[in-house]
Amino acid sequence: MRPSGSAILFVALMILAPALVAEEPGVRADFESGVSAFDEGDLSTARAHFERARDAGLNTPSLLYNLGVVYFRLGQYESAEAVFLELLGTRHAPLARYNLGLVMQEKGQDDAAHQWFEQAAGPDSPEKVRALALRQLDRTDPDRSGDTSGSGYLLAAGGYDDNIAGAPDDASSNQAGAFADLLAVGNLRIGSGDFGLHGIAYTRQYPGDTEFDNSFLSTGASWLKDVGAGELTSTLSLAGSWFGGDALEREVRLEAEYRPDQCLFASIWSGIECSASGSVSTIDGGSDFAAYDGEMLRLGVSAWKSLESWLFRGGYELEVNDRKDLASREEFFSVSPLRNLVSAEARYYASGRLSLGARGDIRHSRYRDDHRLVSGTDVVTRRRTDSRLRGVLLAEYRLTGPWLVLAEYSIVHNDSTIDRYDYNRREVMIGIERAF
Structure with a gap:
């Protein structure tokens, strides 16, 4: 045949x-x-x-x-x-x-x-x-x-965070502590492989600061279809997250990703692969996080290229939020940012087992409405705008069979027009992963 x-x-x-x-x-x-x-x-x-x-x-x-x-x-x-x-x-x-x-x-x-x-x-x-x-x-x-096939991986890791994130992760606590991560990802393909189910479970525990423990659970279905000169993957997923033991958000997301057989950039630099994606989400905040009720739209493009022992990747994402926001008699906090994210990554495969890499991103966030903040006896009105820089160094080493050891060091700097949102954060992590 x-x-x-x-x-x-x-x-x-x-x-x-x-x-x-x-x-x-x-x-x-x-x-x-x-x-x-x-x-x-x-x-x-x-x-x-x-x-x-x-x-x-x-x-x-x-x-x-x-x-x-x-x-x-x-x-x-x-x-x-x-x-x-x-x-x-x-x-x-x-x-x-x-x-x-x-x-x-x-x-x-x-x-x-x-x-x-x-x-x-x-x-x-x-x-x-x-x-x-x-x-x-x-x-x-x-x-x-009518057969099914599955794949997935488990990751167990530990590390140290010198400025534990609050909720959401663009706020800091000015507290440091060790953490333990556990991540499980599974995919199930049915029949020809065009239809699939997936599940993700993640938790981070801070033994000394349990009020910052957070967890995430997601499940969904996807459909892969040839469309024009490329492939379209449509995904419907349901997700929930928890912070400090309390429900943070419940999300319903519809997402589509298109990967053309030949990227538009190929006429300029051959060998480039690319994709375009978009998603819409409806989000319900937990009882203590009703301010996060609302909708979120994401649009993104990414491109990547292999060059001998190197892999280069870059991307852009636009995120639009329309949330309920947090209001009291005197104060108001917008949680509805318009975000632009530009990212880049380089990975070097030193051998069949060892790879080294670095990635970074720049995220600019402008919140939809002015904040009203009480400062002494005055009420100050100010629009919040953040610029976040993040850099990550990483290494992976494949052991025998499906086992992989990884290490990451990351640093984050957030500069905001509102002082309380300025922060620096450093994190180191070492883990082991097993594919199945």
């Missing part, structure tokens, strides 16, 4: 990830010429350029992917198999397993293809690779049409 057009397209996407790291100009020129030839549909010329670059010493994952795709498209399946096998020891192993399944299909080795697709559908694979692998499994085994 030949793979579907969308499956072949997904493999071919890797041709758009050039690796401009060669020191020799001739090697770099060959790589770029190979990409251009592929874009023009001249596969034989693309193969010649890629093979010349490899013979000259360029043997990067990006080149191997591109060369493997060209071999696949030319029907040279033995060569494609050999190239994709070389990638199994890299961070691109999940996609390499999926590609090997397609190669085995074309060679008529259905049992081998089935095994590669099963591995590609495992919990360590990205969601898009898993969904495609599950579709291939359903096509080759009709009896699986």
